[in-house]
Amino acid sequence: MKPMPPVQPISLARHGIDRDHLTRGQDGDLSEIWAAGAVPVFEHRGNLLVASGGLFLGDHALVPTAQTEVYLGLDPQGTRYIGISLDDEGRGVLDAALEASRARDASDLLTAPGDGVDSSEPVWLPLRHLAESLDDVQVSLACEIVGVGNWHRAHRYSPRTGSPTVPVLGGWVRRDPETGSEHFPRTDPAVIVVIVNTDDDGIERVLLGNNAAWEADRYSLLAGFVEPGETLEHAVIREIWEEAHLEVTDPRYLGSQPWPFPCSLMLGFSAEALSRDFAADEAEIASLRWFTRDELRTAIAEETVRSPSTVSIAGQLLYSWLDNE
Template sequence: MSVSAPALPTSVPCVIVEGMKPLPPVKPMSLARHGIDRDHLSRGQDGDLRELWASGASPVFEHRGSLLVAAGGLFSTEPGMVPGKQTEIYLGRDADGNRYIGVSLDDAGRSELDTALSTSRARDATDLLTAPGEGIDSSEPVWLPLRQLAESLDDVQVSLACEIVGLGNWHRAHQFSPRTGRATHPTLGGWVRTDPDNGSEHFPRTDPAVIVLIINTDDEGIERVLLGNNAAWEADRYSLLAGFVEPGETLERAVIREVYEEAHVEVENPRYLGSQPWPFPCSLMLGFSAEAPSLEFAADEAELATLTWFTRDELRAAIEHGKVRAPGLVSIAGQLLYSWLDNI
C-alpha cells in the first residue's frame, strides 16, 4: 500500500524550531577530509598514464573496496610492480607535488601483487588496526576495508582512498555501455568510460542520500532523538533514518518524504548540517536535522524492526550498558548523533 507524504510548503525555511538547541558545527568527518588537488588538467584525454608513471607517480592499490596498507598508512610500490591490464585512475597530487595513480585490481591482479610482495596476509586484517587515529600495527602490507581503516589515515591518504574505492566500484559496475551493451574502456585518466564504436562517454555517478537527526522537544524543553533498528541489523544496532533523493526532488523534500515513509512522522524545518562521501558503493550522505512536533510514529516494518525515542540521558545509559550500539564516528550518522548527544 502506497503512503502519501505530507505536503511540503513552496518555500522551506532552514530554521531551528523554538526550544530546540542549535547544534554545534559538525566535527570534521573521517571520510570528508580533504588533502588532494585532483589536478584534472593532467588527466589527459585517454587512459594511457605512462607519462604520469614516468613522472614518478605512486600507486594506490584497491581491490573490491579494500586497500593495501602497512604501518604509516597506504602501502605503495615501484611502478614496475603494478600488475598489467588493471584499471588505472589518476587521483591527483598533494601539496608537495607528489602524484598518485589509483590501481583497481581484479582478482588475478591482486593475486599477482600478493605473490610479488610475498605476502600471505591477503585478508581483511582488522586485528592489525590500533585505536582510531593511531595507525596500523603491521610492518608488512595487508588488505583492509576503507570504512574500518579511515580513522587511521591522514588527510591526504583518506582523500586518495575515497577516490579509488568509489571509482573502483564504478569501473567494476559499468564495464559495458548502457546504450549498446558493448564493452567500454577507461579514458580521461580513468575518469570516463568510452564506447570505442560510437564514442559515447559514461561518467562516474554519485547517489545523493539524506540522513536525518530527528528531534522532538517537549513542553519542558527536554529533547529526544528518534533512532531506528533496520530489519536486517542486529537487535541492538540503531542509527538515524536515511534514504536516497529521488529524481525531481529537493533535498528538503527528500527529508520529509523519507522520514514519513519509514516512520510516519511529519517532520518540519529540515536544516542542512554537513555532508560526507560514502563510497559503498557510490553515495554522498547529506546530513540534516528536522523537528518532530509529536512523539507518535508507525514504523515501516519492511525496513525497520523498531523505532525508539531517546533522551540524552537514556541514550547515554543504553550505550554504556551495551543495550544500544550507536553508529561509529567514521559515519556521518555517528557524527550527527554524538554532536547532539554532547550538546547540553
C-alpha cells in the first residue's frame, strides 16, 4: 500500500476562532462580554440561523430570555461571539421577532430572494448543509455552538444527585449546585479507516461497506467508536475485525474532523488488509465490496454507488486514496 498523505483541514475541520478561554469567567454571567459588543450566533437542535451567505449575526436585543448562552471566542478582527442554544420556546420567540421585522420591512421571509444559505432573509439550516458554504471563522463558530448545544440539551441534570445543573465558565461547564461538582462537554472519539489490500500485481483495492440502515447503493469507509482502555490503533484493528471479520495491520493516523452529530471526533486512519476475505457482521454492515480505483470511479460516475461527500472526513479520505496513485 502506498502511504497516504495527511488529510488537510477542510470542511468542518477548518479553524478560525480564538476560543479566548481566559475571558469566559468563572460563572454563567456573560454581561461583560455582551457589553463589549459581542455578536450572537443562533442554534436550535443542530440547525443554524443563516442569511446572505453566512451565519445570521443579529444583536443582543434579539436574544430570547432564559436560553443557554456560550461564549465562543473572538475572530482575528477582535469581534467576540456568543452562541445562543435555543430551546423550542426560544426558537418560537426568535422566529416571531424575525417575522415582525420582516413585516416592518415589507419583505417576504418565506419566499425571500436567494436560496438556502444565500437567502436574503434569515432561514434555519442544518450544519451538514453549511459545512462547505461558511468561511473558516463561521464554520468554527457553527461547530462549537452545535456541539456544545447538543451537550447542554443532553446533560441538564447531575449524574451524582439528579439535581438540575447550571451553566458556568461562559457556558462551557455545568455545575451541580448541591455538591459543587463540575461536568464538562462530552466528545466521543471514533476511528474511520481506509482499508486497502494490494495484490501481487501491485493493484490496490479499497474496502467499502453499506450500513444496514442505508439505501443499498450507499457505501462508505468503516468506522467505530474507541472503547475505554484501548489505543486508537487497537480500535482500528478491533473495529475492522468486528464489522468485516478482516485482519488489518499498520494503522496510520491521517487526520481528524469534529463531527458534532451529536458529539464525535472522527480520527482518520489507513490500514493494510492481509487478504480480501471478509464476512460482513450483517447486524451493522449489510454488505462489503472491494474496489480498484478504476472500478470505484466508474461506479460513482455511473451512479451505481453513492460515496460520501467531502463534507465528512470519510469522503476526504476516500478521494485522497483515489488521487494517491
